[in-house]
Amino acid sequence: MTNWLPDLSHGSGPLYTRLAERIEDAIADGTLPPGAKLPPQRDLAYDIGVTIGTVGRAYALVRERGLVSGEVGRGTFVLGREPSPGIAPVPVAAHHVGIRNPASPGKLRMDSTSAPGVGQDEAIQTLISQIIRSYPTEVVDYTRMWPASWQEAGSRWLRCGDWTPAPETIVSANGAHAAIMAVIAATTAPGDKVAFEQLTYSPISRSANLIGRRTILIDGNDEGVDPEDFERLCAQQHPKVAFLMPSLKNPTLSIMSSERRRAVVEVARKYNVWLIEDALYGELLTDQPAPLAALAPERTFHVGGLSKTVSAGIRSGWVSCPANFQSRVQTAHKMMTGGIPFLLAELAAELVLSGEADSIRAQVRRELEGREALARSSFAGLDFTSHRVAPFLWMKLPEPWLSTTFKNAAAAEGVLIDDEDEYKPIRTDKVYHRVRVSFSHPPTRQDVQSGFATLRRLIDHGNPGYDGYG
Structure with missing residues (x-):
């Protein structure tokens, strides 16, 4: 030195x-x-x-x-x-590091949950070459056709247990986020209220606010949405839509029981509320309760995609719509995004229909299982929630650490993580003293272990009152 x-x-x-x-x-x-x-x-x-x-x-x-x-x-x-x-x-070659903290070269990103690299680039490269040879006109023009195979791929990818959406209900989208925003645009008007859980994927709320929708919050617990509070909210504030993540919710990793799903659906029916079911992380599970779409197909928009299971860079997803809503959502998606690129939509469809996507997902699960095992070992004795196939953990910080203080301290030590405020749809007075630590983005398990060691050392020996972390 x-x-x-x-x-x-x-x-x-x-x-x-x-x-x-x-x-x-x-x-x-x-x-x-x-x-x-x-x-x-x-x-x-x-x-x-x-x-x-x-x-x-x-x-x-x-x-x-x-x-x-x-x-x-x-x-x-x-x-x-x-x-x-x-x-x-x-x-x-330039290394692109995502949309958050773009001016943070040299730091280990543990604030992103894209599918880890398991060699999927080879399958993607092969399929792209085949698509360009097969569709030379389509890949250089605006998308003017929606092949039935795209809907078939979406139907196959979104199926869950005994539930399989009909292909005619499927809309291909530029990722799950774009699909969700298309649903909100199609089912609400400016000034309408959209209900979110207290902790959730907050960019949807922020995006909805940009187009004039208003955010309201539903209370919940370790199992997810509280049906009684959902009913109170519906009776008093009359939301048009509720955005929910019933399986491996981001960031708490809760999985809603079948009984609670039925209770939530009954409230939505009683007050005529549309449900948006974000299944992105749930697609990593091999066994889960029946989706909301199976329980209430007449009012549930079930959304999924490839970002957590295959490749985030493809920006492809699908939404299964209630009857007579497919065309409306497809139009809203085009108006909101400018349209879907043929190359990426065809690539996503061929990955699914060829079986490559399922093969990659299985490899991703195995890699996440290995990394999650490292997390359990590295953070033994601390209070955190993880799941063997989830790409992140939700950690409660010991006293006297604050969420934002710890995030800043970790960044100063070269590790980027997310504090709890990243998952609050609107400002609230609730404090959880938790951070989300993701581990799918670092290239190797050695990198993951190094990041875990830095965070553990900071928890055990760091000074949470040090003013440099403010």
Whole structure:
């Protein structure tokens, strides 16, 4: 480790930019040679009298300038100099890291639950080549046809236990999120209320608010929605739609019992409320209760897709609609998104109909089982909820950690996670002191284990009152 202390007494601007400049100067004059390890953020912060947040921002800035690289669990290292003239540099492919925290290079993303890589790229590459050869005109034009095979694929993928939706009820969509928003647009008008659970996939609520719908909240417990509170809400506030995740709910991982599903359906029937059933995570289960769509097909829109089970990059999903709603939802989807790309919709259909999607899903389940076992070992003795095939866990933080404080502390240590506020549809006074730790995005189990070790070390030995984490 390099014994290096910068002098921040001269220069202008914020402390973190001055520190970044001193690092850059030291690299330029050879004080910090290629391969040198920068001091740990906590140690350097103490030595020069600044917060760890200041050091973290400076390190992030020099990483963005391509001067250093961060390796979770090992530290931050100076990169080599530019190659000599006449020697062609080796091209490096850009690595896209998702939509949250885009300016966080070098950090381990444990805030994303896309399907882990299990070699599905080979099947995707093969099918894309075949589609381009078979449909050269369609892949370069707007989608002007909706093959019956797309609906057949959706019917097959959404089936659950003894329930299989009829192909004529299926709409292909640009992922589950787009499908859900198309349903909300098709069943409500500006000013209408949409009911959500207290903790859920909140981007749907935010998106609904953007198009003029209003969010109201349903109370629940460890099993999901409380039917009595749902009835109170329906009687008093008259929502048009309720958005629910009955199986492996995000982020709590609750699975609603068959009895409770029937109770929720009866309330929805009594007050004429549409139900949107998000089954994205439920598709990872091998056995689950009958879906809401099987219990109330006349009012349930059942939504699924490939992002958690096959590949998030394909952006493909399907929604099964109640009778006479397929055309309306399809039109709403086109108006909301501009239309579905033929290449991706055909790719999704062929993955499902060829059996490749089922094969990939089985491999994804096995990989998640291995990673979840690491989680149970790493966090033994702590209070958390996990499931053997789910790509995340829901952890209660020990006193005196706060959810946001721990998230910021983890980020300062190089690990990105989600605090509880990420899953609140609207601001509430409820506090859970929990974080969601995802483990499907890191490339290897070794990376996952490293991230778990960092979080466990932070829980056991971190200082939750340290002002640098604010």
